[in-house]
Amino acid sequence: MPPLSCGLAAAAVLALGLIPQPACAQSHPEFVNFQGRTKGALYKPDAGPAPHVGILVMHRTSNYLAHRACTELSRRGFLMLCMNSRYENNEPAVDFEKLPLDVKAGVEYLRRQSGVTKIVLFAHSGGGPMMSLFQAVAEKGPSYCKGPNKVSECGDDLANLPPSDGIVFADAHPGNSVNTLRGLNPAVANENNPPDAPLIPELNPFDPKNGFNPNGPSNYSPEFQARYFKAQAERMNRLIDIARDKLARMKRNDYPYPDDDILVIPRGGNPGSGPGASAALFIAQPDIPAVNSTAHPAKLLRNDGTVLTQIIKSVYVANPKLARDNLRFSTGTKVYTLHSFLSAQAIRAKDSIDDIDYCSSNNSTICAVQSISVPVLFAAMGAHYFIRDNERHYDMAASKDKDFITIEGAVHGFTPCTACEQTPGQYSNSAKNLFDYVAKWINDRF
Amino acid sequence: MLRLVLLGALALLALPQSALAQSSPQFIRFQGASSGALYRPDAGPAPHVGIIVMHRTANYQTHPACTELSRRGFMLLCMTTRFANNEVFVDYEKLPLDVKYGVELLRRQAGITKVLLFGHSGGGPLMSLYQAVAENGPAYCKGANKLTECGDDLANLPRVDGIVFADPNPGNSVNTLRRINPAVVNENNPPDAPVNADLDMFNPKNGFNPKGPSSYSREFQARYFKGQAERMMRLIDIAQKKMARIKRKDYAYPDDDIVVIPHSGNPGAGGGDSEASLYVTQPNLPFFNSTANAQKLLRNDGTVVTQVIDSVIVANPKAGEAQSTFRGGTKIFTLRSFLSAQAIRARNSKDDIDWCSSNNSTVCAIQSISVPVLFMAMGGHYYVGDGERYLETARSADKDFVVIEGATHNFTPCTRCERTLGQYSNTMKNLFDYTAKWINARF
Numbered sequence: 064m065p066p067l068s069c070g071l072a073a074a075a076v077l078a079l080g081l082i083p084q085p086a087c088a089q090s091h092p093e094f095v096n097f098q099g100r101t102k103g104a105l106y107k108p109d110a111g112p113a114p115h116v117g118i119l120v121m122h123r124t125s126n127y128l129a130h131r132a133c134t135e136l137s138r139r140g141f142l143m144l145c146m147n148s149r150y151e152n153n154e155p156a157v158d159f160e161k162l163p164l165d166v167k168a169g170v171e172y173l174r175r176q177s178g179v180t181k182i183v184l185f186a187h188s189g190g191g192p193m194m195s196l197f198q199a200v201a202e203k204g205p206s207y208c209k210g211p212n213k214v215s216e217c218g219d220d221l222a223n224l225p226p227s228d229g230i231v232f233a234d235a236h237p238g239n240s241v242n243t244l245r246g247l248n249p250a251v252a253n254e255n256n257p258p259d260a261p262l263i264p265e266l267n268p269f270d271p272k273n274g275f276n277p278n279g280p281s282n283y284s285p286e287f288q289a290r291y292f293k294a295q296a297e298r299m300n301r302l303i304d305i306a307r308d309k310l311a312r313m314k315r316n317d318y319p320y321p322d323d324d325i326l327v328i329p330r331g332g333n334p335g336s337g338p339g340a341s342a343a344l345f346i347a348q349p350d351i352p353a354v355n356s357t358a359h360p361a362k363l364l365r366n367d368g369t370v371l372t373q374i375i376k377s378v379y380v381a382n383p384k385l386a387r388d389n390l391r392f393s394t395g396t397k398v399y400t401l402h403s404f405l406s407a408q409a410i411r412a413k414d415s416i417d418d419i420d421y422c423s424s425n426n427s428t429i430c431a432v433q434s435i436s437v438p439v440l441f442a443a444m445g446a447h448y449f450i451r452d453n454e455r456h457y458d459m460a461a462s463k464d465k466d467f468i469t470i471e472g473a474v475h476g477f478t479p480c481t482a483c484e485q486t487p488g489q490y491s492n493s494a495k496n497l498f499d500y501v502a503k504w505i506n507d508r509f
Numbered sequence: 510m511l512r513l514v515l516l517g518a519l520a521l522l523a524l525p526q527s528a529l530a531q532s533s534p535q536f537i538r539f540q541g542a543s544s545g546a547l548y549r550p551d552a553g554p555a556p557h558v559g560i561i562v563m564h565r566t567a568n569y570q571t572h573p574a575c576t577e578l579s580r581r582g583f584m585l586l587c588m589t590t591r592f593a594n595n596e597v598f599v600d601y602e603k604l605p606l607d608v609k610y611g612v613e614l615l616r617r618q619a620g621i622t623k624v625l626l627f628g629h630s631g632g633g634p635l636m637s638l639y640q641a642v643a644e645n646g647p648a649y650c651k652g653a654n655k656l657t658e659c660g661d662d663l664a665n666l667p668r669v670d671g672i673v674f675a676d677p678n679p680g681n682s683v684n685t686l687r688r689i690n691p692a693v694v695n696e697n698n699p700p701d702a703p704v705n706a707d708l709d710m711f712n713p714k715n716g717f718n719p720k721g722p723s724s725y726s727r728e729f730q731a732r733y734f735k736g737q738a739e740r741m742m743r744l745i746d747i748a749q750k751k752m753a754r755i756k757r758k759d760y761a762y763p764d765d766d767i768v769v770i771p772h773s774g775n776p777g778a779g780g781g782d783s784e785a786s787l788y789v790t791q792p793n794l795p796f797f798n799s800t801a802n803a804q805k806l807l808r809n810d811g812t813v814v815t816q817v818i819d820s821v822i823v824a825n826p827k828a829g830e831a832q833s834t835f836r837g838g839t840k841i842f843t844l845r846s847f848l849s850a851q852a853i854r855a856r857n858s859k860d861d862i863d864w865c866s867s868n869n870s871t872v873c874a875i876q877s878i879s880v881p882v883l884f885m886a887m888g889g890h891y892y893v894g895d896g897e898r899y900l901e902t903a904r905s906a907d908k909d910f911v912v913i914e915g916a917t918h919n920f921t922p923c924t925r926c927e928r929t930l931g932q933y934s935n936t937m938k939n940l941f942d943y944t945a946k947w948i949n950a951r952f
Contacts, residue, residue, distance in 0.1 A: 094536040094546035096571045100594065104536035126593075129538040151568075152542070153595045155776075155841065257761035319699035320835035325769050329761075334598070392762035392843070398597065400835070 092133070095144070095172065101165045103146040103172070104128045106137035114142040116509050117173035119227070120185045121146040123162060123193050123239070123407065124154055124336045131477055131494065132185050132233070139502040142179055144169050148193075154334060155325075155400050159196075159407040159426050160208060160217035163224055166197040170225050181509040182227045188475065189336060191235020191456075195431030201226035203434050208425045214240075214303060215406040217425060228509060229438040231501050234475050237452045238427035240410035241419060243397065246341025247302075248330035248389060249294030254305060256327040256396075266294050268342050269386035280381040281347040288351070291344055295415035302328065303409050306401045326404045328397035330389050340388030340395045345448050347386075349379040353416050357454045362468045363445065364500055366492050375469045378446045378483040378490075432456050438464035440504050442497060444473040446480030446490070466504060470497045531579040537586070539610045545588040546570040548579035556584040558952050559615030560673075562627045563588040565604060565635055565681070565850065566596055567778040573920055573937065574627050574675070581945040584621060586611050596776060597841055601638075601850040601869050602650060602659035605666055608639040612667050623670045623952040628871075630918065631778055633677020637874030643668040645877050650868045656745065657849040659868060670952060671881040673944055676918050679895045680870035682853035683862060685840070689744075690772035690785035690832065691736030696747060698769040698839075708736045710785060711829035722824040723790040730794075730859075733787055737858035744770065745852050748844045755844075768847045770840040772832050783831035783838040788891050790829075792822045796859060800897040805911045806888065807943055809935050818912045820893045821926040821933075875899055881907035883947045885940060887916035889923030889933065909947060913940045 095103040108114060118141050120130050126147055127133075133145040148165045150157045166184070173182050186194035199207045200217065201224035208217035236242055250262035262270075268291065269275050274283035283291070306326060312318040333339020345354040355377040363371045389395040399408060410424040422430040429452075432439065439462045443453035450469060457467035472490025474480045477497050479490035537545035550556060560583050562572045568589050569575075575587040590607045592599045608626070615624045628636035641649045642659070643666035650659035678684050692704035710733060711717050716725035725733070748768060754760040775781025780789075788797035795801075798820040806818050832838035842851060853870065854863040865873040872895075875882065882905045886896030893912055900910035915933025917923045920940050922933035 092536040094534040094570060100568050102568070102570060126542050126544070128536060128544055151594045152592070155597070156594075257766055259761065319701065319771075320839070321833070322837075323835040324699055325767065325835075325839075325841060327767050390763070392765040392767075393598075396762070396767075398767060398841075 106143040199434040240424040248342035296412035641877040682867035738855040
């Protein structure tokens with residue numbers, strides 16, 4: 064049977080008088096309902112051969128039904144299932160160890176589509192820790208996400224997950240837990256809400272005396288940085304202690320609620336899925352190489368499509384507005400419950416940059432990639448702050464077939480960083496370059 | 510040409526998945542975070558009536574109306590709003606903009622000449638606010654009497670041609686008022702004081718029955734309804750005082766703060782079977798669960814009788830257990846989302862409510878709507894009394910009210926209300942048949 068073009072299908076549909084609009088699936092994706100609140104949109108290529116690679120796009124809480132990868136990759140010949148999880152738009156509701164079940168539903172759905180023989184996971188941002196958790200558990204079983212070292216554990220409902228054939232990580236971060244750790248403002252003196260004490264001066268990231276610049280890139284001394292990163296870990300450990308202590312009280316019926324409670328983290332970043340106005344030093348001071356540069360020469364996909372191998376520095380520009388937004392409720396305050404915090408946002412550390420107990424959380428890309436064997440591609444966006452993290456993911460990944468590329472001048476959402484440009488249009492091809500590279504990487508393997 | 514048609518027909522048969530839209534709805538992306546699923550009838554003539562189904566926060570993209578009404582010949586646009594699955598950050602007065610996107614999309618569909626709104630549950634106050642503003646302009650949702658006001662971004666909303674209300678609530682504000690537990694003595698979280706015994710609806714001394722329907726005295730009821738209004742007014746007062754402090758830069762945040770309301774119903778949309786509502790533990794409170802006058806009852810066999818109607822809802826004595834938990838019985842808002850979507854002024858929660866003090870108020874909005882309206886109450890739930898009052902209050906000249914015998918709030922048969930197996934088996938069919946007939950008779 065020859066491949067069916069969208070135009071031909073439309074002619075047939077119109078001729079039969081059944082439906083007033085053609086059913087071109089890339090342009091007109093099909094809505095797919097899953098069990099519970101989970102849902103998806105299925106994008107088929109409008110033209111070309113029937114796809115044999117199905118790709119799943121999903122995030123813990125963000126709406127990925129119309130994620131850029133859905134159209135960009137279906138246009139390049141793949142069958143795209145773009146999903147929203149059961150916790151869409153709701154961080155306080157998250158039970159991170161349930162999310163692999165939503166990925167499983169998507170993988171099983173794609174496997175049932177006729178002609179599809181390979182399944183790839185597309186992990187953008189917080190999709191990174193989620194997709195890597197899925198694959199690690201699929202390959203190793205639920206023992207991967209259990210153990211006394213875990214802040215929270217999975218259940219046996221994660222047994223027998225169907226493994227995927229590969230993962231594309233697109234500016235995946237090391238874990239929401241790590242992001243939260245690095246975004247905490249350690250100058251907060253206690254965990255009361257609303258805050259009732261002044262910030263500790265020697266830890267205040269927005270005090271010019273400590274190196275803050277309200278009009279451009281800040282310049283924190285190495286001593287301040289070390290003090291700050293250590294204090295972030297201390298605040299995280301304090302929050303973990305508070306949450307665990309309350310849960311312990313619940314267990315012995317010594318708490319007003321039997322099940323859970325609110326956990327508000329002032330000056331911790333926004334209440335939605337992204338970091339928002341977190342108090343991460345490397346946002347105010349982009350030239351902190353431990354975060355915003357590779358340690359070794361690595362591949363840079365330049366705007367003209369060529370690839371160079373060099374030490375790569377993010378072209379990220381400082382955002383001094385953090386000073387204002389970090390102190391707001393709607394942009395600088397995290398809202399969780401005890402359970403959602405421990406499950407998705409907590410990790411043990413002695414220092415927020417390089418002394419993290421990566422496997423103490425199940426929301427940890429860095430931990431999971433060490434238990435994954437299928438081919439993995441790590442694509443870092445060259446105008447964001449996950450470059451060193453992605454190099455680390457690449458270094459730590461157990462997969463034999465692994466690749467690492469940085470997309471020059473791309474923001475976290477893949478579009479050109481116009482604020483970073485020195486000449487207009489300098490990074491104009493970022494999204495095209497990313498998806499061309501991804502398509503080639505997939506086609507070379509599957 | 511004939512060859513092309515035949516080729517096309519063959520090609521269609523070869524599609525890996527059928528492109529039939531009722532069975533395979535089309536995903537629609539709107540501006541921002543709202544999204545939709547467009548259901549077209551699998552067969553029959555092209556529809557000329559388009560219907561929008563949406564709720565403040567619940568996922569209505571696979572609502573039963575989507576398939577049931579597209580099967581009956583209508584085009585259904587089933588949407589989720591920008592505040593999908595999250596009560597905490599609702600800015601209620603922005604929601605009409607999401608309805609507007611839907612109305613505009615349906616109006617652009619070939620063949621569509623009429624657009625209706627389907628307001629189920631919390632969709633009731635949402636859809637009625639939309640139409641009241643569309644007919645009267647933003648002046649409807651502004652004024653000194655409002656707890657929160659809309660902006661001029663609600664100017665020029667395109668009007669719809671009619672609204673089908675299916676078990677709409679009188680307002681989430683009213684629901685919250687009627688579900689909060691007035692025995693809570695302060696608003697600290699977690700709760701740090703014993704409940705007020707005189708107002709404890711779960712205390713057998715006050716008439717509570719842990720094994721069946723409760724029986725509260727008239728005095729307790731009056732005290733309770735007044736206590737609920739007082740707690741609501743206290744919560745409003747706390748929130749407004751904090752907002753005033755924020756305004757004069759005398760607060761730790763410059764914009765908003767969390768509001769946690771213990772013992773008041775679940776943190777999601779809906780009652781969550783944890784309402785501190787007397788009519789849940791004592792169904793025979795006729796103000797809530799019965800009509801005052803003879804009204805139309807659509808019986809399970811499809812016939813309509815006119816009579817005084819009692820809901821067949823059965824008591825839920827377990828509401829108190831769920832309510833004492835955090836996940837099942839604690840509301841989580843911010844100062845703004847509480848005031849915008851969940852607060853209303855009242856002197857008692859039963860019948861002395863300042864209906865127009867909230868923009869989340871079906872009762873207020875239907876007094877400013879002129880298009881045809883159908884009110885359907887589910888006969889196995891607790892909005893039967895409210896439903897009758899909508900009929901009496903609505904300004905529309907063309908208005909109808911029917912109760913679907915034995916239906917739960919979600920239209921399915923209330924099996925635990927049945928005396929004989931299958932007694933209410935046709936609820937879904939009856940409701941949508943009636944709706945389709947009502948629409949076809951008018952549009």
